[in-house]
Amino acid sequence: MHTETVHITPYRTHAWVLITLLALTFVTITVTWIDLSALTVAIALLIASVKAYIVLTYFMHLKFESSLFRVFVIMVLAIYVLVILFTLSDYLFR
Amino acid sequence: MTEEKTHHPEPSYLEDTGKYKGLMAWLTSTDHKRIGLMYMYAMMVFFGVGVLLGIIMRLELFFPGQQFYGPQMYNGIFTIHGIIMIFTVVIPGLAAVFGNFSMPIMIGAKDVAFPRLNLFSFYLYVLGAAIALASQFMGNGPPDTGWTFYAPYSIQTHTNVVAAVFGAFVLGFSSILTGLNFIVTMHRMRAPGMTFFKMPLFPWSLYATAWIQVLATPIVGITLLMIIAERWLRIGFFDPSLGGDPVLYQHLFWIYSHPAVYIMILPAMGVITEIVPTFAQKKVFGYKAIAISSLAIALVGYFVWAHHMYTSGMSSTARWVFSLLTFLVAVPSAIKVFNWVATMYKGSISVKPPFLFALGFIFLFMIGGMTGLSLGALATNIHVHDTAYVVAHFHYIVFGGVGFAFFAAVYYWYPKMYGRMYNFKMANWSCVFLFAGFNLLYFPQFIIGIMGMPRRYFDYLPQFAFGHQLSFFGGLLLSIGFIIMLITLFSKKGAKAPDNPWGGSTFEWRVPSPPPLENFDVMPEMGVNEEPYDYK
Numbered sequence: 001m002h003t004e005t006v007h008i009t010p011y012r013t014h015a016w017v018l019i020t021l022l023a024l025t026f027v028t029i030t031v032t033w034i035d036l037s038a039l040t041v042a043i044a045l046l047i048a049s050v051k052a053y054i055v056l057t058y059f060m061h062l063k064f065e066s067s068l069f070r071v072f073v074i075m076v077l078a079i080y081v082l083v084i085l086f087t088l089s090d091y092l093f094r
Numbered sequence: 095m096t097e098e099k100t101h102h103p104e105p106s107y108l109e110d111t112g113k114y115k116g117l118m119a120w121l122t123s124t125d126h127k128r129i130g131l132m133y134m135y136a137m138m139v140f141f142g143v144g145v146l147l148g149i150i151m152r153l154e155l156f157f158p159g160q161q162f163y164g165p166q167m168y169n170g171i172f173t174i175h176g177i178i179m180i181f182t183v184v185i186p187g188l189a190a191v192f193g194n195f196s197m198p199i200m201i202g203a204k205d206v207a208f209p210r211l212n213l214f215s216f217y218l219y220v221l222g223a224a225i226a227l228a229s230q231f232m233g234n235g236p237p238d239t240g241w242t243f244y245a246p247y248s249i250q251t252h253t254n255v256v257a258a259v260f261g262a263f264v265l266g267f268s269s270i271l272t273g274l275n276f277i278v279t280m281h282r283m284r285a286p287g288m289t290f291f292k293m294p295l296f297p298w299s300l301y302a303t304a305w306i307q308v309l310a311t312p313i314v315g316i317t318l319l320m321i322i323a324e325r326w327l328r329i330g331f332f333d334p335s336l337g338g339d340p341v342l343y344q345h346l347f348w349i350y351s352h353p354a355v356y357i358m359i360l361p362a363m364g365v366i367t368e369i370v371p372t373f374a375q376k377k378v379f380g381y382k383a384i385a386i387s388s389l390a391i392a393l394v395g396y397f398v399w400a401h402h403m404y405t406s407g408m409s410s411t412a413r414w415v416f417s418l419l420t421f422l423v424a425v426p427s428a429i430k431v432f433n434w435v436a437t438m439y440k441g442s443i444s445v446k447p448p449f450l451f452a453l454g455f456i457f458l459f460m461i462g463g464m465t466g467l468s469l470g471a472l473a474t475n476i477h478v479h480d481t482a483y484v485v486a487h488f489h490y491i492v493f494g495g496v497g498f499a500f501f502a503a504v505y506y507w508y509p510k511m512y513g514r515m516y517n518f519k520m521a522n523w524s525c526v527f528l529f530a531g532f533n534l535l536y537f538p539q540f541i542i543g544i545m546g547m548p549r550r551y552f553d554y555l556p557q558f559a560f561g562h563q564l565s566f567f568g569g570l571l572l573s574i575g576f577i578i579m580l581i582t583l584f585s586k587k588g589a590k591a592p593d594n595p596w597g598g599s600t601f602e603w604r605v606p607s608p609p610p611l612e613n614f615d616v617m618p619e620m621g622v623n624e625e626p627y628d629y630k
Binding site: 093 | 309341345349393396397400407408409410411412415416419
């Protein structure tokens with residue numbers, strides 16, 4: 001049998017996370033009004049990555065779980081990066 | 095392993111129906127064994143429909159030119175044949191049926207980690223299959239894109255693509271939830287003392303499969319939604335006339351659909367790895383190599399998708415990169431084959447029906463694998479790309495591999511499922527007909543493929559007629575084999591099965607046939623010096 005400690009995140013933390021996510025969504029929309037040419041997509045992806053990090057860390061409890069979960073998430077991200085790199089082996093050399 | 099009681103006072107899972115009776119007891123059951131059987135019944139129906147569609151296709155191809163129906167109907171039939179066989183039979187296949195039925199018992203658990211989610215996965219499967227089938231009868235007629243839904247044609251055709259694509263999307267969710275359930279089950283619910291490297295190898299193969307299900311399926315899910323969005327909103331993802339890139343669709347589709355081949359074949363390899371040592375009564379050769387090769391296939395198999403796209407117009411750099419990776423994935427696959435053969439070497443082999451099917455699997459999988467290498471090589475691929483050679487190759491893997499492993503698994507675990515034996519002679523005859531029929535059906539496709547017969551063509555030149563005619567008769571023989579199998583298994587009750595009819599060593603052979611609702615009377619444990627395959 002496993003003995004587990006349950007971490008309960010206070011409402012205040014959740015509220016801050018929510019506000020941060022909403023603020024970042026607002027920033028995402030705002031930057032579409034500014035002409036940043038090639039950087040537009042890069043900035044949108046950067047903001048989305050920050051939001052994903054916050055969701056994983058707090059809402060999905062990664063910060064409070066055992067390191068095994070973090071290892072799995074890192075492995076998944078590594079696979080994702082490799083998929084992008086291999087796809088670019090087509091797009092960059094066409 | 096710790097001995098379990100063999101004569102069980104508790105009712106079996108087939109008798110212990112809970113608060114409902116009859117059909118409702120099945121439809122509301124969260125017991126992993128009942129859910130496994132429900133998947134099996136559903137798949138056998140879908141498989142029968144798929145075979146029938148295949149025969150109708152072969153009938154039309156018997157002579158060149160139009161015989162019974164036109165090209166549009168032919169396109170619809172090969173599309174729904176592919177959708178049914180791929181999305182409702184071989185992808186869920188062994189994992190959904192035997193992963194559910196056997197895996198929890200094999201690791202010493204009472205059930206999967208999330209039994210209700212498991213039942214929900216089954217209902218998603220039924221819903222997705224129903225939507226995909228309904229697509230044939232709704233809207234502007236059956237989709238005619240092939241099961242791959244290639245853009246830009248899938249954006250432009252007026253047939254009922256959206257419903258079929260949405261059906262596949264829902265089926266994908268079922269697959270993800272099953273994978274998630276299995277990963278958690280194997281991490282958290284193994285018997286005390288059963289470390290990962292003491293886990294039987296069928297669960298190991300399911301573990302590798304489950305990771306692909308969880309990581310790759312969402313990609314095809316979003317890709318299929320992009321098709322729907324493109325058709326309805328004209329966004330311009332894939333349609334060149336809207337500024338899109340059709341090759342991007344092929345990348346996204348195969349990023350899932352090639353790993354999906356490993357979702358199909360890894361559990362099949364796992365089943366064979368259970369059957370070979372049991373019927374050779376010999377410890378499996380190279381346990382760790384087989385376990386790690388499952389993970390290696392899952393990992394490397396994730397990065398070989400573009401070998402389906404050598405002629406799509408992608409860069410030559412990408413072509414050699416993916417060709418190299420394709421050759422690499424053959425290494426862990428070959429490790430498994432060598433280990434099966436080495437396990438048989440000097441074993442006390444007993445040729446019972448499951449073992450016969452396992453031998454059939456190894457033979458057919460080898461042909462499928464070897465012909466895969468000629469497709470993975472850039473130069474030969476150009477010659478046989480999109481010909482009947484490809485049709486033969488993937489049927490050797492998907493039917494010769496997964497299908498024969500599925501039949502082997504049915505014959506292997508049938509006594510445990512129903513507590514009854516079956517007629518071995520009839521079972522052997524079903525294997526003979528299936529094996530002979532299969533080879534007569536698909537081997538000529540290699541030949542006419544090399545000669546230049548394109549795949550998915552309604553009409554053809556006269557020199558290909560003999561090959562198609564042989565294939566038709568092969569299809570008939572194969573259907574007879576399938577019918578003999580159904581009669582053998584389901585026509586009458588066989589003799590009562592002992593708890594361990596094959597002399598197996600894993601946990602499922604230590605519980606009664608059929609097992610009680612929660613599998614174990616006393617929860618099993620594994621000692622420090624115990625091994626999963628110990629036939630002393």
